Amino acid sequence: MNGSSADRLRRLRWVLTALFTGMNTVGLVILAWFVLSRDDAQGIAQIDVQLDRVTSAISRQVSFDGTINFSMVNSDELNSSCPQFAIMPGGAPEFQAHLSTKTCVPMDTGVLNGLAADAVRTHGIVTGYQTGSNGDLVRVRVEPLLNPANGRYIGAVVAVADTRPVQEAHTRLVLLVVGGCVLLVAALGVAGHLLSGRSIQPAAAALQQQEVLLAETAHDLRTPVAALRALAETALDNPTQRADLLPRTVRLAVRMGSIIDDLLVRARLAAGVEQLTIQPVWLDQLVTGVVEDTHAEGAQVTVTAAPTKVDADPTLLQRAVGNLLNNAVRYGRRPGEEAIVHITVAGGTVTVADHGPGIDAAAVEDAFDRFSSTGGSSGLGLSIVRWVAQAHGGTLSVYNADEGGAIFELTLPVSAA
Known part of the structure; x- marks a missing residue:
């Protein structure tokens, strides 16, 4: 590997930081996706509950006595509140369509009648999204009307709800979750960097102690080694002086041994093994x-x-x-x-x-x-x-x-x- 041991430790710290941050980021993304998905589903469910309440109540208030009677519908408070609704023939025997008095979302009556026709044809409830006359996305629920006298479907109640409040609330939650995730990722990155630094601190300290020990060993042994070599070369070149040089050589060797012992003691104390x-x-x-x-x-x-x-x-x-x-x-x-x-x-x-x-x-x-x-x-x-x-x-x-x-x-x- 290229670089010194200290460089490799620094790179390892960044790798550990990236790994810690990446794993936590993945977890946050999954959690955020789950939260946002649940919020979106709950928003749709809330709208559907409101629409179901309207279509169910209005369907029970439509009476049949040869003709369709809307008198009970007109007196119900749902007729003047949101979500709005419409009672459409939808291809069944024609009758005058009834629209609730309060317009919450502008809708084309042709679109409403087409939805009623789908419910009459399929003999079932139809739900989904449509586009209002102003281009806004709306949620619809269509419940067909059954004539109990002959068992034939004679029209449908179409309820329409504006999705903008739910969408805006969901958008605010998305911004809040995304912003929170960004801040958390940044905080986790800093925390990961600090934790990785603490995790490699013992190795860095040991490496530093090793480098100091090597430097001190080289520094303290350089002079006595050079002197020992000089004494040995002098004794080799001058046999007559060996008797005088030998005691000096022994004392120098003893000094070198003491230096080495001191270095070993310091290394053991620094490493905590003494x-x-x-x-x-x-x-x-x-x-x-x-x-x-x-x-x-x-x-x-x-x-x-x-x-x-x-x-x-x-x-x-x-x-x-x-x-x-x-x-x-x-x-x-x-x-x-x-x-x-x-x-x-x-x-x-x-x-x-x-x-x-x-x-x-x-x-x-x-x-x-x-x-x-x-x-x-x-x-x-x-x-x-x-x-x-x-x-x-x-x-x-x-x-x-x-x-x-x-x-x-x-x-x-x-x-x-």
Whole structure:
């Protein structure tokens, strides 16, 4: 695949966003279609109920006594309300057509009579749509009239209803549903983008940690590898100097191993795979033991410790204190002078002070992500100390002393036991 891993993650986020939005859009379209279809069907059903009420009532009020009698029809309130109706012969024995007094929709009487003829011919109810004289769409219902004396159809009642109110209400609903769907799709797109970002966040964080780890590995190993190669080439070209070069080579290899160990610890802490074994630890005894086990050639290290117990992982805590001590011994000295380091332990805090050139203020603002002292420290060891402090719920602070030198304070939760 083309592009970096970060680019592929960004493309994956957009793909997940599109997939999430597309699936929800399909669901919204189906739901909108169902709602609009039901609304359209209910609108037609409401009109048909009104038309059925008119044709049924008027059919019962038409009397037959040799001639068709409309007297009851004329006195009914339906005769002057909407929907309008007409009683047409429809090809049966001719009689004078009767039209309701209120014209709700202008209709051609020829069209009405043709509808009545269809009902008389088919001996059944006819429903459907027609076009009014003004071009509007109307709904019609035709119910044939049966002469009970001879069982013959003598005409039909044609009821007509204007569909514009129902159509306008349906149109408003369509606009409302479409607008709502558009807004929901937009909201779902934003939500999908945020959710997809959160879903790939662990992978992005792991990738970033991997890239940082690789960059730090290359940065911190470049100098010792080059020095180790130079020592090896010098020893190869000058056999008489091998006795002097071999100890330097061993010390350099030990330093490289320490760097690699620090990198692995940081990677495991960042990935969350390092399992902390929290237990009460006498901090003063642990610090004293680390100082005794550390080879501090060319440095004066003093310890002032008061009994204090903290809750911590002793292995990681030893590494953190060792890194602070090594950093002070290596970089806490002035050119041509012996390193002087003083360690104080009290109240759950380990304070390491040196007499070196101090810490660059810009490095302090970088929050221990990458330290640079005037002595050229890569700062990886201090980064490990910060990770250990955070893993234990503690803090790591640094500042410069007024009389010169750097002061590091590692604070851990005091044990309640």
